[in-house]
Amino acid sequence: MRAVTFFDGDGMHDGTLDVRDGRLRLLPRAAPTDTPHLDGVITGLFTDHHVHLQLVDPDLLPASRLGRVIDLGADPDWIAEVSRHRVTVHYAGPFLTAPGGYPSDRAWAPTGSVREIADAEHAARTVDELAAAEVSLIKVVAHSDAGPVIDDDAFRAVVRQAAVHRLPVVAHAEGAGQAQRAVRLGATRLAHAPFSERLTDTEIAAQAASASWISTLAIHDDDARAVAIDNVRRFVAAGGEVLYGTDMGNGTTPVDLREAEIDALRAAGLDGLDLLTALSPADPLAGGALLLLPDGDPNRARRLTAADIDIDTDTDTDSTEP
Known part of the structure; x- marks a missing residue:
């Protein structure tokens, strides 16, 4: 998992990014303090x-x-x-x-x-x-x-x-x-x-x-x-x-x-x-595709992949989370 910053249309928030059933998932909660932070800002499309x-x-x-x-x-x-x-x-x-x-x-x-x-x-x-x-x-x-x-x-x-x-x-x-x-x-x-x-x-x-x-x-x-x-x-x-x-x-x-x-x-x-x-990005918490903006720059935005957080895409990292 990675600690992240995400933009939901209203402001910047702390969140957690992980992979479940082979899919990236953004959670609206701060990661544990020792969790590595992913540089950049996450938004929806x-x-x-x-x-x-x-x-x-x-x-x-x-x-x-x-x-x-x-x-x-x-x-x-x-x-x-x-x-x-x-x-x-x-x-x-x-x-x-x-x-x-x-x-x-x-x-x-x-x-x-x-x-x-x-x-x-x-x-x-x-x-x-x-x-x-x-x-x-x-x-x-x-x-x-x-x-x-x-x-x-x-x-x-x-x-x-x-x-x-x-x-x-x-x-x-x-x-x-x-x-x-x-x-x-x-x-x-x-x-x-x-x-x-x-x-x-x-x-x-x-x-x-x-x-x-x-x-x-x-x-x-x-x-x-x-x-x-x-x-x-x-x-x-x-x-x-x-x-x-x-x-x-x-x-x-x-x-x-x-x-x-x-x-x-x-x-x-x-x-x-x-x-x-x-740019009216979609709510990244709503599911679907996520974008990573290096340095907060929309021109450098790209789709996130599981490789960004170095997690095996077949691993369910948090089976208790709904």
Whole structure:
């Protein structure tokens, strides 16, 4: 057995790691004082809060360091089937956008992954249909730099009907003023940390009080990345919640933890417990795969094996423990 430190989503704790029936087991109790300590921090697998599984190979997920992903734009029938056979997958189903709005004109958008919303009545009806399809959240697009955007009445109708079904609304907000507009109209999460413009401190404070941001910092070029990092740094200082997300499928991205995203979050001032919290790791006490973070560095995280504690995997080291 080994004495270990583990992170359960709330803080660091002392624990004990051993092997039972050939499987690693983390116990929420301090090991005896003479037990060797395993260097590093143990967590559960991480969460990517912004992925597009139709644009990557989802069969790669089970071997990754991700235990949960949030798909923010896919054909609802396709993603529902994928979610039954992979790691934990929550999904929004299609992008909800204005007629002719982004990404309805993009070749990369799979058939069925976009719904063009004509008006408020259509918006409410679409949310009802998606709720019946068991989506976990609703995604609205407000990308004014790429075409028409869903109008205020339709946006409010999405938010109102999503609330009926207790579904959060996440917005792709791009273009001047769109991040503020999306949150003002009721979105409680932005799919991308704002990158189109530097928000004022007053705007940052309003955002921090009303919405969380999914990072996606590494997808941007130098100028947009600098704007996004500056916004995130001030958003965190104002008490805002940042969630790790990569926009997996946007360009060449790993179907795994993205080290460039971790580096960008550090550049924005997130490190230590703040960074681990943004990664939303699964509870390591719940069973399943465990990760070891050497020096607490997520970029060096790897799956633990019995060899890490030098125990014969056929040995039951604590047969009295339930």
